[in-house]
Amino acid sequence: MNIPMSSPDLTDAERQAVLEVLQTPILSMGERIRRFEAAFRELTGARHAIAVSSGTAGLHLCVRAAGIRPGDAVITTPFSFVASTNVLLFEGAIPVFVDVDPRTGNISPERVAEAARALAKGGATARRFLPPSLRRQDSPPLRAILPVDVFGQVADMDPLRAVAAEYGLKVIEDSCEALGATYKGRPAGTLGDYGVFAFYPNKQITTGEGGVIVTDDDEAADFMRALRNQGRAPGDTWLQHTHLGYNYRLDEMSAALGVVQMSRLEELLRKRERVAAWYEAGLREVPGVEIPFVTPQTTRMSWFVYVIRLEAGIDRAAVARRLAERGIPTRPYFVPIHLQPYMVERFGYREGDFPVTEDLGRRSLALPFSGVMSEEQVAYVCRALREVL
Numbered sequence: 001m002n003i004p005m006s007s008p009d010l011t012d013a014e015r016q017a018v019l020e021v022l023q024t025p026i027l028s029m030g031e032r033i034r035r036f037e038a039a040f041r042e043l044t045g046a047r048h049a050i051a052v053s054s055g056t057a058g059l060h061l062c063v064r065a066a067g068i069r070p071g072d073a074v075i076t077t078p079f080s081f082v083a084s085t086n087v088l089l090f091e092g093a094i095p096v097f098v099d100v101d102p103r104t105g106n107i108s109p110e111r112v113a114e115a116a117r118a119l120a121k122g123g124a125t126a127r128r129f130l131p132p133s134l135r136r137q138d139s140p141p142l143r144a145i146l147p148v149d150v151f152g153q154v155a156d157m158d159p160l161r162a163v164a165a166e167y168g169l170k171v172i173e174d175s176c177e178a179l180g181a182t183y184k185g186r187p188a189g190t191l192g193d194y195g196v197f198a199f200y201p202n203k204q205i206t207t208g209e210g211g212v213i214v215t216d217d218d219e220a221a222d223f224m225r226a227l228r229n230q231g232r233a234p235g236d237t238w239l240q241h242t243h244l245g246y247n248y249r250l251d252e253m254s255a256a257l258g259v260v261q262m263s264r265l266e267e268l269l270r271k272r273e274r275v276a277a278w279y280e281a282g283l284r285e286v287p288g289v290e291i292p293f294v295t296p297q298t299t300r301m302s303w304f305v306y307v308i309r310l311e312a313g314i315d316r317a318a319v320a321r322r323l324a325e326r327g328i329p330t331r332p333y334f335v336p337i338h339l340q341p342y343m344v345e346r347f348g349y350r351e352g353d354f355p356v357t358e359d360l361g362r363r364s365l366a367l368p369f370s371g372v373m374s375e376e377q378v379a380y381v382c383r384a385l386r387e388v389l
């Protein structure tokens with residue numbers, strides 16, 4: 001059996017919606033974008049939703065809106081997809097990594113508080129938190145916290161917000177993996193100053209490529225709308241550009257696809273929950289396998305991927321190889337950001353800098369996952385894993 005790593009869940013309604021756009025002359029900045037954005041306001045209760053061309057683009061606009069400038073420090077997590085850190089580097093900001101909670105893989109609020117305290121104090125204590133190659137410089141001003149809702153589980157946002165309030169920091173919530181999740185009953189994406197969702201085809205909903213920013217901040221929303229559209233502020237003509245902006249617009253075909261996917265969100269999330277439950281039942285008792293941990297404050301997990309951890313000492317590469325021989329692809333989710341070649345080169349990070357992240361990075365294995373997987377396919381993966389182990 002050959003099983004895909006992930007698959008979008010599309011119906012004729014999505015195909016029809018895209019074709020309908022192609023029967024009109026408006027392929028960008030039209031009615032579908034407005035409807036897509038409205039669906040996010042409705043889902044999250046946020047005052048503003050801004051559709052953009054990718055999750056990365058959305059996060060980048062939040063970094064600009066938060067006023068993060070070259071040399072500013074931002075506390076974030078090394079256990080994430082690289083984009084959450086890259087958007088800081090785009091603006092010349094300094095990522096201040098802190099380690100994660102070993103159970104969830106989400107940024108540790110205690111470590112964040114420690115780093116914020118140290119950076120506020122300055123001097124040698126602060127420098128200990130900076131990237132190794134920057135430890136000789138003065139400690140930079142701390143501007144923001146950028147937590148990530150890893151694998152569809154919202155980070156522990158209440159203590160993070162408390163740290164942000166204490167030190168006057170902005171919070172950018174990277175909810176690219178967590179559309180539809182809730183934390184103590186509150187929707188992912190709404191727990192900081194700005195939240196961002198992403199819609200690559202392996203995500204809970206897809207637009208091919210795309211993202212949405214949500215925020216309650218009127219001024220920031222105007223600014224980000226301008227930046228996504230080449231810096232055109234309200235009142236600017238097509239060739240007037242108040243700000244340095246980008247082309248981060250989402251096109252109408254993608255938005256039309258997204259409108260239908262959003263109308264099916266509950267169905268899509270339920271199907272993913274069902275697949276996760278099959279995995280859980282199939283893997284709970286398998287020696288050497290740790291299944292995902294969901295904290296009690298996660299009132300809804302929005303399953304993005306299904307990532308197990310292998311017991312220390314098990315040769316993960318060999319397991320992945322043997323599974324691949326049986327038509328089962330896997331991924332080592334995540335390779336820690338601080339150990340990516342460009343980060344090592346630029347900042348001098350080494351193995352051992354963030355032990356919890358590195359341990360998770362070494363032992364995590366994402367199994368094939370999507371809402372369209374059948375019970376039979378999940379059973380096949382579970383059986384194969386048991387045999388291979």
Ligand SMILES: Cc1ncc(COP(=O)(O)O)c(C=O)c1O
Nearest residue numbers: 054055056081083084176198199
């Ligand atoms: C945590 C996280 N942040 C950011 C992104 C970036 O989203 P995109 O691929 O749409 O740019 C992703 C998705 O790939 C992600 O998983």
